[in-house]
Amino acid sequence: MARIIVASMPFAGHVGAMTAVAGELADRGHEVLAYTGAKYERRFLAVGAQWLPWQRATDFDDSDLAATFPAVGDGKGLRGGMANVEHVLIGTGAGQAADLLAEASRKPVDLLVTDHLAFGAALAGQTLGLPWASVAVTPLSMESRDLPPPGFPALPAKGALGRARDRALRAMVQAMSGRLLDPMLNRMRAAAGLPPATGGMEGLFSPHLVLAQGVPGLEYPRSDLPSYVHFVGRLAVAPPPQELPPWWTEIEKARADGLPVVHVTQGTLDVDLTDLLRPALAGLAGERLLVVCTTGGAPVADLGPLPENVRAAPFLPHDRLLPLTDLMVTNGGWGGVLAAVQAGVPLVVAGASLDKPEVARRVAWSGVGRNLHTGRPGAARIRRAVRDVLAQPDTARRTRELGLKLAAAGGAAAAADLLEELIADQAA
Structure with a gap:
């Protein structure tokens, strides 16, 4: 059986998907270490994983981000969103990578499975040369020639004029990313001991396997979707028994x-x-x-x-x-x-x-x-x-x-099948 680290940002929505993956892998006999914040330790222990704490990475409570990252404020608007990216997602990345590299040095790891917004796990995978997989905990945000830029408030284009619009928007966003986002990402990469890169967050998706929540029909069609991207439906575990209200x-x-x-x-x-x-x-x-x-x-x-x-x-x-x-x-x-x-x-x-x-x-x-x-x-x-x-x-x-x-689509069982195939392919 394999030794697998499942890395999740300590946000409730992310943990919901990642506990499903961790639990399925643990049920199949793998040794699963869940790398996440202290708030969600018990959620992973409940599905049979071990807990690997955030140590060098700055831990936080997702219900009060501003207590740890004052610049985030209430998280609303463009300023709040950018502060969340800079201080929470990117700012904790180098510490995440350091924690994971230290654990891999202590005892070899066969596979990294990461919440696609746990950037430090992606950096650790790149550094170690291990097979690693991304789990898209939000709608799939990979770029496509068929779509407007991820995050841009527009639906997929129709007709030649719409496609020209999307090409122009993608070029504009890529230029802005080169000026604003790439420098932040490269500071994170440098702190983790990696050389600079371009392309924004696109390079933080695994080139081996991406597990996307959702299905075609709920997600936009893309003619250039990489073959290593697989839709696995919904990733979730059954909640513990809960007392129902009298009404x-x-x-x-x-x-x-x-x-x-x-x-x-x-x-x-x-x-x-x-x-x-x-x-x-x-x-x-x-x-x-x-x-x-x-x-x-x-x-x-x-x-x-x-x-x-x-x-x-x-x-x-x-x-x-x-x-x-x-x-x-x-x-x-x-x-x-x-x-x-x-x-x-x-x-x-x-x-x-x-x-x-x-x-x-x-x-x-x-x-x-x-x-x-x-x-x-x-x-x-x-x-x-x-x-x-x-x-x-x-x-x-x-x-x-x-x-x-x-x-x-199969959910966690389909995800675990694909992860085991990735391990087997690497061994072969």
């Missing part, structure tokens, strides 16, 4: 009575209640539906008085809730969106930070929901979107279709 039977009764159930969530990272939760509750108050809201950990009392048709809890198990849900209103975390689609639940997405606008565009493009084009929609806008999506049987039908494809 849970009201959800089941609503379904039996034909009353639509709408789930509203902001995930666990962007949890300012004024962004989405409060406007959604105000907009859906009095509607003929049951609203089930999760706060991402904040006390329910922080929401203020709840409308009669609203029930709320800090957390609820998606594997129990989503099969009883008709629509989800979310700020666009990729893991939550994949969970909804796999359960056949259409979406209304209001995403503004990090990868969330990319998620929202894919939701609208693929036909599984509505993109509100903002992270702070008004109550009336949410109400209209919910009414519209609930009234569209084609949206529900398309969501169920892609949900079946997500389930059929």
Whole structure:
């Protein structure tokens, strides 16, 4: 059996995918070391992995990034996003590489499997000359001649004029990356003992194997997709047993009575209640539906008085809730969106930070929901979107279709098969 390091940035959404991979590999008898922050040690121990702590890399609590990285602030807007890249993703990279190289020096490693935003693991893989694999924990952000630049607020082009637009945009972004991003990345590379490189973050994807969450149809088509990129559906582990709130039977009764159930969530990272939760509750108050809201950990009392048709809890198990849900209103975390689609639940997405606008565009493009084009929609806008999506049987039908494809893609089992093939190919 192989000795494998699974590296994950200590963000809840990243850990969800990486614990699925780590757990599957551990179940197959491999020795799995999970390299992540202290906050998520127990999550990896629970799936049979050992914990390898962040030591030289600066650890942090993803629920309060500003406590460790003040420049990030609330993480919103262009400034917050750039600070997150510079201080969190790139700033911890050299320390990550040092930790992983020290562990590989202590005892040989057969394979590195890295969250594609754990840049230090990519640097360690390049330094060691090991086979290593990237897990795309967000929508696939690899560049393509068929698409606008990753992160640019535009859908894939149609026609010659649109393709010319995308070529110009890619050239512009590449020039900006050469001036702004490459110097930061090369400082990280120098600190890890590697020579400079160009090409932005593209060079931090594995050239051996990329495991992409999602499926064709939910992800944009690319004629130049490398052969080593494989879509594996949704990577997730079953949550531990959780006590259900006393009003849970009201959800089941609503379904039996034909009353639509709408789930509203902001995930666990962007949890300012004024962004989405409060406007959604105000907009859906009095509607003929049951609203089930999760706060991402904040006390329910922080929401203020709840409308009669609203029930709320800090957390609820998606594997129990989503099969009883008709629509989800979310700020666009990729893991939550994949969970909804796999359960056949259409979406209304209001995403503004990090990868969330990319998620929202894919939701609208693929036909599984509505993109509100903002992270702070008004109550009336949410109400209209919910009414519209609930009234569209084609949206529900398309969501169920892609949900079946997500389930059929194999998830963690398919990912582990590909990783074992990579180990075998290297041995051969």
